[in-house]
Amino acid sequence: MGSENLCEKNSNVAQPSNDNLFKEDHTQPTSPAWTAVFSLTMGVFGLLTAEYLPGSLLTPMASELGLSEAVAGQTVTVTAIAALCSGLLLPGLTRTLDRRSVLLSFSVLMIASNLFVAFSSSIIVLLLMRTLLGIALGGFWAMAAAVAMRLVPVKLVPRALSIIFSGIAVGTVISVPLGSYLGGLFGWRSAFYAAAAIGIVTLVFQWFTLPNLPSQQAAKSSTVLKVLLRPGILVGMLGCVLAHMGHYALFTYIRPFLESTIGINADGIAMMLLGFGAANFAGTLLAGRLLEYSLRGTLILMPILVGVVALLLVLLPPSVPGHALLIAVWGMAFGGVPVAWSTWVSTAVPDQAESAGGMVVASVQGAIAAGAAMGGLLFSYTSIFGVFVTAGVSMMFAGLTIALFVKVNSRGKDAGGAVVSLH
Numbered sequence: 001m002g003s004e005n006l007c008e009k010n011s012n013v014a015q016p017s018n019d020n021l022f023k024e025d026h027t028q029p030t031s032p033a034w035t036a037v038f039s040l041t042m043g044v045f046g047l048l049t050a051e052y053l054p055g056s057l058l059t060p061m062a063s064e065l066g067l068s069e070a071v072a073g074q075t076v077t078v079t080a081i082a083a084l085c086s087g088l089l090l091p092g093l094t095r096t097l098d099r100r101s102v103l104l105s106f107s108v109l110m111i112a113s114n115l116f117v118a119f120s121s122s123i124i125v126l127l128l129m130r131t132l133l134g135i136a137l138g139g140f141w142a143m144a145a146a147v148a149m150r151l152v153p154v155k156l157v158p159r160a161l162s163i164i165f166s167g168i169a170v171g172t173v174i175s176v177p178l179g180s181y182l183g184g185l186f187g188w189r190s191a192f193y194a195a196a197a198i199g200i201v202t203l204v205f206q207w208f209t210l211p212n213l214p215s216q217q218a219a220k221s222s223t224v225l226k227v228l229l230r231p232g233i234l235v236g237m238l239g240c241v242l243a244h245m246g247h248y249a250l251f252t253y254i255r256p257f258l259e260s261t262i263g264i265n266a267d268g269i270a271m272m273l274l275g276f277g278a279a280n281f282a283g284t285l286l287a288g289r290l291l292e293y294s295l296r297g298t299l300i301l302m303p304i305l306v307g308v309v310a311l312l313l314v315l316l317p318p319s320v321p322g323h324a325l326l327i328a329v330w331g332m333a334f335g336g337v338p339v340a341w342s343t344w345v346s347t348a349v350p351d352q353a354e355s356a357g358g359m360v361v362a363s364v365q366g367a368i369a370a371g372a373a374m375g376g377l378l379f380s381y382t383s384i385f386g387v388f389v390t391a392g393v394s395m396m397f398a399g400l401t402i403a404l405f406v407k408v409n410s411r412g413k414d415a416g417g418a419v420v421s422l423h
Contacts, residue, residue: 029150029151029152029153030153031153032151032152032153032156032160033151033152033209033211034152035209036151036209036210036211037148037151037152037160037163037164038163038205038209039202039205039206039209039210040103040144040147040148040164040167040206041163041164041166041167041170042167042201042202042205042206043103043106043107043140043144043167043202043206044140044141044144044164044165044167044168044171045167045170045171045174045198045202046107046110046171046195046198046199046201046202047106047110047133047136047137047140047141047171048137048167048168048171048175049171049174049175049178049195049198050110050113050114050133050137050175050192050195050198050199051076051079051083051133051137051175052171052175052176052179052251053175053176053179053191053192053195054072054073054075054076054179054252055076055176055179055251055252055254055255056175056176056177056179056180056183056191056254056255056269056270056273057179057180057183057188057191057255058072058073058252058253058255058256059255059256059259060183060187060188061075061188064187064188065121065122065123065126067123068380069253069256069379070376070377070379070380071123071376073252073253073372073375073376073379074127074372074373074376075126075127075130076130076248076252076368076369076372077368077369077372077373077376078127078130078131078134078369079130079131079133079134079137079365079368080134080248080365080366080367080368080369080372081131081134081365081366081369082130082131082132082133082134082135082137082138083134083135083137083138083141083361083365083368084134084138084361084362084365084366084369085134085135085138086134086135086136086137086138086139086142086361087138087139087141087142087358087359087360087361087362087365088138088142088224088358088359088361088362089358090102090135090138090139090142090143090358091139091142091143091146091355091358094139094215095215096215097215098212098213098214098215099143099146099147099150099213099214099215100206100210100211100212100213102139102143103140103143103147103206103210104203104206104207104210106135106136106137106139106140107136107199107202107203107206108203109132109133109135109136110133110136110137110195110199110202111196111199111200111203112129112132113129113130113132113133113136114129114133114192114193114195114196114199115192115193115196116129116132117129117130117192118189118190118192118193118196119189134365137361137365138358138361138362138365141360141361142358142360142361144164145164145356147213148160148164150213151211165284165338165339165342166284168284168338169280169281169283169284169285169335170281174277175277176254176273176276176277177270177271177273177274177276177277178191178194179191180255180266180269180270180273181266181267181270182194183266184265184266184267184270224355224358224359224362226355227349227352227355227356227359228359230348230349232348233348233349233359235405235406236344236345236348236406237359237363238401238405239299239398239401239402239405239406240341240344240345240360240363240364240367241363241364241366241367241370242303242367242394242397242398242401242402243299243302243303243337243341243367243395243398243399243402244337244338244363244364244367244368244371245367245368245370245371245374245394245398246303246306246307246310246371246391246392246394246395246398247303247306247334247337247371247391247395248367248368248371248372248375249371249372249374249375249378249387249390249391249394250306250310250330250371250375250387250388250391250392251371252371252372252375252376253375253379253384253387254273254327255269256379256384257313257384257387257388258272258323260384261313261318261323262318262319262320262323264320268320272323272324272327273327275324275327275328275331276327276328276330276331277331278328278331279327279328279329279330279331279332279335280331280332280334280335281335282332282335283302283331283332283333283334283335283336284335284336284338284339285335286332286335286336287302287335287336287339287340290336291339291340291343295340295343295344296406298336298340299340299341299344299402299406300399300402300403301333301399302333302334302336302337302340302399303333303337303395303396303398303399303402304395304396304398304399304400305329305330305333306330306333306334306337306392306395307391307392307393307394307395307396307397307398307399308392308396309326309327309329309330309333309392310330310388310389310391310392310395311388311389311392311393312326313326313327313388314385314388314389314392338364341360341364342360345359345360371391374390374391375387375391378390378391
């Protein structure tokens with residue numbers, strides 16, 4: 001993606017040498033282990049699929065369990081909070097363990113969580129199992145990039161990272177429409193059985209492809225705080241949180257919005273969300289091109305586009321074609337957000353891969369939790385239209401904040417591509 005041609009330098013932070021740019025370990029592989037890299041992509045895909053499923057199943061889940069949709073929406077919140085904590089803590093707590101064993105344990109947690117959610121009959125069990133998923137999600141995402149750096153030679157790390165990041169887009173394409181479709185045919189529990197099956201395939205794939213990865217760096221939990229306190233990083237993470245928070249307030253309650261405005265059935269919602277996912281995947285690919293041109297412009301433009309779409313969905317007369325088009329634009333716009341921020345962080349702190357990964361997980365999952373919680377409160381007190389208006393305005397505010405305080409200015413070219421400086 002765009003990360004392959006972008007090199008970011010912070011004039012206020014001492015940069016590691018080129019030899020240490022992407023490695024945290026004492027040794028580097030001489031040949032790439034691409035099957036192992038793809039197994040990490042599969043892990044990202046499986047975990048994000050499971051995380052996003054409630055977005056398309058809130059209505060039937062709430063109905064069967066006797067809950068309000070606002071309460072059912074908190075299954076997203078608890079997952080995000082658990083992922084936030086595990087992303088910050090687990091890289092340090094497991095620093096003495098083989099990374100292969102740790103990653104396999106996350107896949108086991110993913111399988112168990114989805115199975116128990118499918119069997120659950122109470123909100124307590126549901127929330128506990130979604131917490132397990134959050135632990136696996138946060139820990140896996142925090143370590144995935146650092147593990148990838150041990151699977152391929154230094155010069156191939158950007159390509160490996162772009163492959164792993166693609167798991168986000170593929171998960172977005174498949175998860176929500178799959179949940180809506182299976183929920184309509186066989187009930188909402190069937191979607192979680194399917195997610196458990198994906199987890200089993202992931203576990204088997206990783207078991208046969210991931211090599212032993214003994215811990216070689218005594219990472220400390222405090223490192224995340226030290227990285228966050230580097231000049232320019234804290235305000236960047238604030239921009240990352242704002243750019244994700246409004247989106248997830250919208251996305252968590254997309255099904256109730258579509259049902260209340262255009263009254264389509266489960267099959268229609270599945271098709272519309274499939275369009276969202278396909279556009280999101282296209283947006284991820286487009287972001288690579290945009291990042292080569294302007295990282296700063298991409299960071300600013302994408303959340304503003306999502307905010308504009310949210311307001312148009314409320315203000316324009318409801319229609320199936322109109323909503324489908326706007327939702328596709330929304331999906332395409334947001335596709336560039338995680339890619340842009342992953343590029344920004346990975347190039348800003350390349351010498352602390354696991355700590356930077358935990359920082360990104362904490363920021364994004366905190367934004368998901370806050371967005372879902374905010375959406376639930378607004379849904380309860382102002383209706384679904386209040387959710388979309390408030391979240392749309394907040395996304396535009398996110399773009400403005402990034403434009404004013406997170407500055408990435410081009411400073412010329414070298415052999416490695418565009419050179420940018422974060423002030």
